[in-house]
Structures are given as C-alpha cells and as structure tokens.
Amino acid sequence: MDDKASDQDLIRSVLSGRQEDYAELVRRHHAKVMGLCLSMLGPAQAEDAAQEVFLKAYGSLSEFHGEAAFSTWLYRIASNQCLDMTRRAARKAEDSLDTLLEAEGDRIQALLAEPDKAQGEEARDLVGRVLALLPPEYRLILTLREVQGLDYKELMEALDCSMDSVKARLRRARQSFLEKLRHFSKLEDV
Amino acid sequence: MMPENAMDHDKITEFLDGELTTEERERFQAHLASCPDCRRAVEDWRKTSRVFFGPVPALSSADRELFVRKVMARLPEEEAAPWRWLVPALGFSFALFALSFLPSQQEQTDPLKTLLLADAGAAQSADPLDELVGLGDER
Numbered sequence: 001m002d003d004k005a006s007d008q009d010l011i012r013s014v015l016s017g018r019q020e021d022y023a024e025l026v027r028r029h030h031a032k033v034m035g036l037c038l039s040m041l042g043p044a045q046a047e048d049a050a051q052e053v054f055l056k057a058y059g060s061l062s063e064f065h066g067e068a069a070f071s072t073w074l075y076r077i078a079s080n081q082c083l084d085m086t087r088r089a090a091r092k093a094e095d096s097l098d099t100l101l102e103a104e105g106d107r108i109q110a111l112l113a114e115p116d117k118a119q120g121e122e123a124r125d126l127v128g129r130v131l132a133l134l135p136p137e138y139r140l141i142l143t144l145r146e147v148q149g150l151d152y153k154e155l156m157e158a159l160d161c162s163m164d165s166v167k168a169r170l171r172r173a174r175q176s177f178l179e180k181l182r183h184f185s186k187l188e189d190v
Numbered sequence: 191m192m193p194e195n196a197m198d199h200d201k202i203t204e205f206l207d208g209e210l211t212t213e214e215r216e217r218f219q220a221h222l223a224s225c226p227d228c229r230r231a232v233e234d235w236r237k238t239s240r241v242f243f244g245p246v247p248a249l250s251s252a253d254r255e256l257f258v259r260k261v262m263a264r265l266p267e268e269e270a271a272p273w274r275w276l277v278p279a280l281g282f283s284f285a286l287f288a289l290s291f292l293p294s295q296q297e298q299t300d301p302l303k304t305l306l307l308a309d310a311g312a313a314q315s316a317d318p319l320d321e322l323v324g325l326g327d328e329r
C-alpha cells in the first residue's frame with residue numbers, strides 16, 4: 001500500500017491480513033508517540049514504552065472504529081502506558097517535589113528569568129528531575145497540551161473524559177505547579 | 191461587579207489554550223488590561239511552559255526506521271486469516287476439479303494414475319477447508 005493511503009485504509013489492510021502495512025502506520029505516528037514517551041519517561045525508558053504502545057495498538061487494532069483520529073487513539077494507549085510506568089517510578093522516588101524545589105529554588109528562578117538557557121544539559125537535567133516529581137496526571141495532561149499540542153477535543157479523546165474535566169484538570173495542574181514555583185523559587189521576582 | 195469579573199478570571203485556562211472565540215478572546219484581553227492577577231498568571235505560566243514544557247528534540251529518520259523495524263519484528267506471528275487462503279484454495283480446488291475429468295478418459299490406459307487421483311480426491315474432500323469454503327459438495 002502506498003504512502004498516500006489514509007490511516008483508515010492502512011488499518012483495514014492490516015486487519016485483512018497484510019501485517020506489513022502496519023510498518024507505515026508506525027512510521028507515521030512514531031514521532032508523536034515517542035515524543036510523549038520522551039517527555040513523560042525520559043530517554044532511558046521512552047523507546048521501550050513506545051514499542052509497547054505500538055504492540056498494544058496492533059493487538060487491539062480491531063477495536064479502533066475511527067470515531068477519533070488514529071493518532072488520538074494512539075495517544076490514549078500511550079497515555080496509559082506512560083502513567084503506568086511513571087507511577088511505578090514515582091513509588092520508588094524518595095524525593096518530594098517540595099524538597100527539590102526548595103533545594104534548587106535559585107537555579108529554577110534563574111531558568112525562569114531566562115527560559116532560553118533551559119536548553120543546556122544541566123538545565124535539562126534539573127527540568128527532568130522537577131517533572132519527574134509532578135503528580136503523573138498533571139504531568140501527562142500538561143505534556144499532551146503544551147508539548148504535543150493537543151486541543152481540548154483531542155484531550156477528551158486521549159484521556160477519555162469530558163470537556164469540563166479537561167478544563168478542570170488543566171486549571172488544577174497549572175495552578176498547583178505555579179503555586180509551588182511561586183512558593184519555592186520566588187517566581188514573582190522573575 | 192464581582193460576578194462578571196470572576197467569570198473573566200475563569201477564562202484564563204481557555205485563553206492560554208487558544209480555545210476562546212474571537213469575541214471571547216477580545217473580552218478577556220480587555221480584562222487582562224485591568225486585572226494584574228490574571229496578567230501575572232498568564233506571564234508566569236508562559237515562562238513556566240517554555241522552561242518545563244519545551245519541544246522534544248527532533249528524531250532522525252534513521253532512528254525512526256530502526257524503530258519501525260524493531261516494532262515489526264516484535265509483532266505476533268501473522269494469524270492465517272481465512273480470506274487470505276481463499277484465492278489459492280479456490281485455485282487449488284478448481285485445479286483438482288479439472289483434473290478429476292482426466293481419469294475417465296485415461297481409465298483404461300493408466301490404472302495407477304487413476305488410483306492416485308482417486309486418493310487425491312478422497313484427501314481433498316477430507317480437507318476441513320472445503321467445509322469452510324462450502325465447495326465440498328459441488329466437486
């Protein structure tokens with residue numbers, strides 16, 4: 001099947017037994033799934049997680065009926081995969097977000113004053129450590145919205161919840177993160 | 191006018207997410223001009239987003255192709271879908287069907303061949319695929 005075939009065409013083809021056509025679906029959606037996994041889990045775990053997502057999607061491909069875009073359906077599987085793995089990692093973490101923000105308040109304040117400097121390796125490491133301690137649900141919805149750029153309708157489908165819930169979760173996630181940043185790193189002085 | 195003001199504060203999430211209509215957006219921007227709390231929240235969130243939710247590094251096409259190969263290698267063995275056998279199965283059945291006319295012409299000249307073809311015919315009708323396809327009786 002050629003690369004102009006729609007996702008739906010490819011899915012039909014895979015379901016009718018042309019397994020090789022799944023490669024094109026993976027190719028098309030690799031960046032989105034891998035991007036979410038990288039943001040949620042970091043480079044060490046992202047690839048394994050993304051592979052799992054595509055294997056799970058293949059296993060339940062017949063349950064995809066095209067109400068939402070295939071990419072949104074994949075985001076739903078990827079979200080669950082990332083939440084599972086993040087929660088497992090979070091249980092092992094001894095640090096709390098408050099402790100980290102308190103210890104690194106000055107460095108975070110410096111980053112917020114000059115966001116362009118957040119690209120260096122040290123800065124990325126600090127950002128990663130802060131994100132790792134955000135409640136997984138907050139981190140997920142903020143990543144889907146801010147990094148992956150999903151709109152409210154896509155978020156409803158990816159998170160399997162109502163529009164009101166999408167708005168409420170985003171508001172809570174941002175408020176809670178901002179409050180902590182203001183408390184520990186004097187965001188108001190930035 | 192607290193109620194109206196509070197309603198405007200509430201729009202901050204949708205404003206940040208670009209989910210307001212043009213009219214609602216203009217209304218909220220007017221509110222921002224007169225509400226330091228909302229202005230600060232918008233500014234703070236934009237800085238926070240740039241630091242903590244910046245774009246992920248781009249992935250190379252070589253990485254992508256390697257990833258595709260890894261996933262494809264891990265897919266379960268292809269299940270033999272009945273409709274995929276159908277074309278060769280029908281072709282094979284037709285060939286045997288055509289062949290089954292031959293013995294009557296050659297019966298006298300080659301008894302061994304007749305015997306072999308009869309066996310093939312017996313094996314053929316025992317094939318469960320025939321029942322699946324529903325051609326068993328027609329042959």
Ligand SMILES: [Zn+2]
Pocket residue numbers: 198199221225227228229
């Ligand atoms: Zn306000």
